[in-house]
Amino acid sequence: xxxxxxxxxxxxxxxxxxxxxxxxxxxxxxxxxxxxxxxxxxxxxxxxxxxxxxxxxxxxxxxxxxxxxxxxxxxxxxxxxxxxxxxxxxxxxxxxxxxxxx
Amino acid sequence: xxxxxxxxxxxxxxxxxxxxxxxxxxxxxxxxxxxxxxxxxxxxxxxxxxxxxxxxxxxxxxxxxxxxxxxxxxxxxxxxxxxxxxxxxxxxxxxxxxxxxxxxxxxxxxxxxxxxxxxxxxxxxxxxxxxxxxxxxxxxxxxxxxxxxxxxxxxxxxxxxxxxxx
Numbered sequence: 001x002x003x004x005x006x007x008x009x010x011x012x013x014x015x016x017x018x019x020x021x022x023x024x025x026x027x028x029x030x031x032x033x034x035x036x037x038x039x040x041x042x043x044x045x046x047x048x049x050x051x052x053x054x055x056x057x058x059x060x061x062x063x064x065x066x067x068x069x070x071x072x073x074x075x076x077x078x079x080x081x082x083x084x085x086x087x088x089x090x091x092x093x094x095x096x097x098x099x100x101x102x
Numbered sequence: 103x104x105x106x107x108x109x110x111x112x113x114x115x116x117x118x119x120x121x122x123x124x125x126x127x128x129x130x131x132x133x134x135x136x137x138x139x140x141x142x143x144x145x146x147x148x149x150x151x152x153x154x155x156x157x158x159x160x161x162x163x164x165x166x167x168x169x170x171x172x173x174x175x176x177x178x179x180x181x182x183x184x185x186x187x188x189x190x191x192x193x194x195x196x197x198x199x200x201x202x203x204x205x206x207x208x209x210x211x212x213x214x215x216x217x218x219x220x221x222x223x224x225x226x227x228x229x230x231x232x233x234x235x236x237x238x239x240x241x242x243x244x245x246x247x248x249x250x251x252x253x254x255x256x257x258x259x260x261x262x263x264x265x266x267x268x
Contacts, residue, residue, distance in 0.1 A: 003106060003107055003110045003150075004222075005220055005222065006215055006216055006220075007110065007114070008147065008151070009215040010212060010215060010216075011114045011117060011118065011147070013208055013211035013212050013215060014118055014121075014208060015117060015118065015121050015140075016207075016208075016211065017204045017205070017207055017208035017211070018118075018121045018122055018124070018125045018204075019121075019125070020204050020207065021125055021200060021201065021204040022124065022125040024200045024203075024204070025125075025196070025197060025200050028130060029179075030130065030134075030172060030175050030176055030179065031130060031133060033172060033175075034124055034133055034134070034137055034172065035124075035125065037137065037164075037168065037172075038121055038124065038125075038140070041140070041141070041144050041164075044144070044156075045144065045147060048148060048151050048153045048156060049151060050220075051151075051153070052151040052152055052153070052225075053220070053222050053223070054220075054221060054222070054223055055223035055225055056152070056225040056228050058231060058234040058235060058238055059238070061153055061155070061156055061231060061234075061235055062235065062238055062239065062243055064153075064156055065156070065159065065235070065239075066246065066250060068159060068160070068163050068164070069250045069253070069254065070250075070253075071163075071164075071168060072163055072167055072168060072254070072257075073253055073254055073257035074257075075167075075168045075171050075172065076171065076257050076258065076261040077257050077260055077261050077264070079171055079172070079174070079175040079261070079265075080260070080261040080262070080264040080265035081264060082175055082179060083175070083178060083179065083264075083265045084264055084265065086178070086179040087267075092179045
């Protein structure tokens with residue numbers, strides 16, 4: 001069977017669901033970040049698969065490049081915030097960081 | 103089975119299996135290193151999709167940059183000697199609910215993806231995408247390109263400012 005568009009879409013759908021599960025279930029802030037990276041990569045696979053099978057449209061590649069740029073910026077800032085949380089609380093469990101809760 | 107099919111199933115299995123290890127592993131260092139193989143499998147899928155520039159970018163930025171940042175973050179925020187290396191999860195009921203929810207989402211996505219008739223167009227073999235990407239970035243997408251460079255500068259300065267010792 002020829003490898004077509006739906007094969008790549010299936011991989012991206014499974015990867016997206018795994019990332020979503022990780023984001024929701026984990027307490028560790030860095031684990032949440034890793035789940036987020038999985039979701040972003042699933043979106044990127046979709047972009048590039050549609051670009052390839054829709055007539056080698058280069059716009060899909062451009063969108064994927066901007067997603068990668070935003071992921072890099074987001075990872076840097078998020079890890080800086082995580083380091084700050086660790087300095088103040090001595091842990092990074094995001095559901096215990098609730099000092100502003102009334 | 104030709105070589106492309108075998109390569110697709112190899113990289114696809116690599117991506118999915120190690121993606122599952124990332125999510126389900128109890129040890130956060132295992133998760134971080136499994137993420138490496140997931141990113142590598144995705145880079146292989148990009149190569150199969152004729153996206154040579156994106157594959158190199160994936161390896162350089164994700165594996166060389168973001169993954170190193172994440173491993174640094176793990177090492178700086180967990181006490182290696184304590185029990186804190188383990189990453190806790192929620193109770194049984196919440197885990198089951200989330201599992202059912204994400205499975206439903208996955209099945210819905212799979213049904214939608216397989217039942218839709220997508221617009222497909224045959225293309226001749228592509229040599230390289232680098233020229234096209236460069237042309238597009240410096241003509242149609244110049245404003246977004248410059249905005250991305252400003253964003254990266256602001257993110258670097260902001261991250262260094264937030265993370266420094268008081």
